[in-house]
Amino acid sequence: MSQTGAASSSWKSVLLGGCLLAVLISSPSWGESSLEAKVGRYLAASSEADASRLFKEIREDPRASLPAVESLLKKGALYGPQPKGRQVHLPIVVDDVQMSYGLYVPQAYDPRNAYPLVICLHGMGFSGDNYLERWEDRLGEEYILACPTMEGGAWWTETAEALVLAVFREVSSRYHVDLNRVLLTGMSNGGIGTYLVGISHADLFAGIAPMAAGIPKEIYPFLSNLEHTGVYIIHGEKDQVMPVALSREVYAYLEKLGYPVVYREHQLIHPQAGGHFFPKDEVPRLVEWFSKQRRDPYPMDVLSIRDIDHLGRYSWTKINQLSADVASVSGSIQDHQEAERVKRGEFAELHATIHGNQIDLKTLRVRRFTLFLHPKLVDLGKPVVVTVNGIKSFEGKVESDLLVLLTEARIRKDPNLLFEAQLAIDVTKRDSPEDSPQSPPPSAQTP
Numbered sequence: 160m161s162q163t164g165a166a167s168s169s170w171k172s173v174l175l176g177g178c179l180l181a182v183l184i185s186s187p188s189w190g191e192s193s194l195e196a197k198v199g200r201y202l203a204a205s206s207e208a209d210a211s212r213l214f215k216e217i218r219e220d221p222r223a224s225l226p227a228v229e230s231l232l233k234k235g236a237l238y239g240p241q242p243k244g245r246q247v248h249l250p251i252v253v254d255d256v257q258m259s260y261g262l263y264v265p266q267a268y269d270p271r272n273a274y275p276l277v278i279c280l281h282g283m284g285f286s287g288d289n290y291l292e293r294w295e296d297r298l299g300e301e302y303i304l305a306c307p308t309m310e311g312g313a314w315w316t317e318t319a320e321a322l323v324l325a326v327f328r329e330v331s332s333r334y335h336v337d338l339n340r341v342l343l344t345g346m347s348n349g350g351i352g353t354y355l356v357g358i359s360h361a362d363l364f365a366g367i368a369p370m371a372a373g374i375p376k377e378i379y380p381f382l383s384n385l386e387h388t389g390v391y392i393i394h395g396e397k398d399q400v401m402p403v404a405l406s407r408e409v410y411a412y413l414e415k416l417g418y419p420v421v422y423r424e425h426q427l428i429h430p431q432a433g434g435h436f437f438p439k440d441e442v443p444r445l446v447e448w449f450s451k452q453r454r455d456p457y458p459m460d461v462l463s464i465r466d467i468d469h470l471g472r473y474s475w476t477k478i479n480q481l482s483a484d485v486a487s488v489s490g491s492i493q494d495h496q497e498a499e500r501v502k503r504g505e506f507a508e509l510h511a512t513i514h515g516n517q518i519d520l521k522t523l524r525v526r527r528f529t530l531f532l533h534p535k536l537v538d539l540g541k542p543v544v545v546t547v548n549g550i551k552s553f554e555g556k557v558e559s560d561l562l563v564l565l566t567e568a569r570i571r572k573d574p575n576l577l578f579e580a581q582l583a584i585d586v587t588k589r590d591s592p593e594d595s596p597q598s599p600p601p602s603a604q605t606p
Contacts, residue, residue: 194222198231202569214565225561225579232564235574238270238335245295247288251307251329253322260307260326261291264334265300273337275365276303276330277449278323280345280352283312290349297442302449305330314345314352317468317489323356327363328572338573339454344368344445346437347401354409355488361388362474366452368445370437371398373405377502378488379412381464384473389452390420393441397426397434421448456576457535459513464506472571475536475578476511480527482586513537517544520584527585531567531578532557539580547586557582 197217204210217223246262268274277298281290287306294304307326309319323343330336343364345353350372357367358381366389390413394406403424413420423444429436463473467485470478485507486500508523511530516537518530530545537543537557545553559579567578 194220194227195231197223198228198565201565202572204569210566210569214562217565218561223561225559225564228561229564229577229579232568232577233574236332236335238333240270241268241333243268245291247291248308251322251325253325254318256318258308258322259287260305260322260329261287262306262330263291263295263298263304265303267300268303268334270335273335273340274303275301275340275342275449276305276327276336277342277344278327279304279306280314280323280343280349281306281308281312282345282347282349285312290346298446298449303330303334303336309352312348314348315355315489315492319352320356320359323352324360332572338363338575339456340365340452341454342366342368342449342452344370345372346370347372347435350401357388357390358382358384359469361385363454364388365454366391366449368393368448369406371395371401371406371435373401373409376408377491377498377504379409380504380506381466381488382409382412382418383416383462383464385413385418386416386460386462387455387458388419389448390418391423391445391448392420393423393425393437393445395425395427395434395436397428399433400435403434454575456573457533459536461509461511463509463511465509466501466506470507472531473509475531475533476509477529477531478507478509478525478527479529479583481507481524482526483524485524516541517546520545520547522548522586525586527583530582530584531563532580532582533578543582545582545584547584552584552586553582 197213197220201210201213201217204213217228241264243264243266248259249262251258251260265274277294279290279294281287287308290306291304294306298304305326307322309322313319327341331338341364343353343357344367347370350369351374353367353369354372354374357364361384368391370393392406392410394403396403406422410420410422423441425438425441427438428434458474461474461476463476465473465478465485466488468487468489484505486505487497488501491498491501507525509525509528510521512519513536518537522528532539539557539559542555543553543557544551557580563581564577564579
């Protein structure tokens with residue numbers, strides 16, 4: 160998205176006021192022909208053609224049972240020595256643009272142990288390196304800290320979102336990050352980015368902590384994605400840059416949903432920043448909250464609200480095809496017509512709930528979706544029943560598949576999130592108001 164042009168009036172009110180699983184082949188004692196080496200090469204494949212060829216090698220290996228391969232995947236990467244301490248202005252390329260981030264790694268970092276990761280987004284007029292200095296002492300030696308730099312603090316752009324995800328992938332490929340303990344925080348403009356990246360990728364984060372920030376009310380529906388992601392909001396009562404009402408209203412919305420949210424409001428005044436700052440006295444509470452947050456990689460209930468720019472995998476679901484046009488949140492910042500569509504709530508919705516071996520789904524503007532399954536979600540040895548919008552769409556066995564297991568591992572790059580079966584559903588009973596109630600029931604496929 161371009162950063163130029165006039166923002167929509169609703170946005171103005173807010174704007175103005177990975178882990179690389181493999182290199183399992185790194186131990187020379189395993190040898191090039193070991194199953195570990197073959198799986199490692201597959202996970203590191205840079206093209207689909209290479210992945211297809213390498214999968215064939217694995218499939219033909221008599222040692223490559225599904226349990227054996229899954230056991231290897233769960234081990235994750237073998238991490239070698241990496242620099243420790245403060246590292247400033249580290250280069251990273253995002254959308255062919257050279258960007259940078261700051262990184263702090265505890266001096267006691269041991270690659271055999273997994274560490275929580277905090278990603279912190281700076282405010283306007285600052286840089287990632289500035290925030291690295293601020294947050295390094297606040298977090299101490301228990302966390303890895305990454306602070307990307309976004310020129311102008313324009314964290315509401317597509318480039319900014321891509322930067323956050325790129326830094327996440329880069330750091331977790333080099334260092335042993337606990338992917339169930341990744342936290343996202345930011346101040347002011349960085350708080351806006353925390354909301355936007357957090358609600359679009361809530362399945363990646365254990366918690367988000369936006370400070371002195373807010374989002375337009377028309378995108379509040381996306382807050383529903385935070386069902387399993389802790390939220391910690393901090394705002395100054397006397398903030399003259401970002402009105403405190405922005406945080407109060409988000410807090411009230413999340414409270415009404417019954418989601419896990421903490422709200423802290425301070426009355427302090429900073430000599431230079433006025434009420435628009437994060438007081439030191441609030442640090443211990445926030446860091447304690449960080450220490451308690453854990454992502455649930457296999458939630459039994461997944462609610463996914465998506466705009467056109469964020470379809471695809473979300474937890475154990477994936478929207479493959481839409482049945483109606485869906486708005487673009489990023490496009491609404493520059494395009495008045497798109498902003499009107501966002502205000503009307505023209506989003507895709509998929510709500511999946513598991514009860515035993517039955518999966519019930521409610522969809523809106525979705526034509527086709529895929530469910531990714533694991534024994535922690537359902538018993539794959541028994542028939543699975545799937546209903547969509549109250550209609551039974553599938554009943555039967557869903558077979559485990561080595562290709563599904565490896566494909567999802569290669570795409571997701573997360574040893575805590577493995578899937579060994581998938582079920583694709585075509586929603587042939589359309590959900591738009593003009594659809595005929597006589598439409599046939601949904602159909603299912605198990606590719």
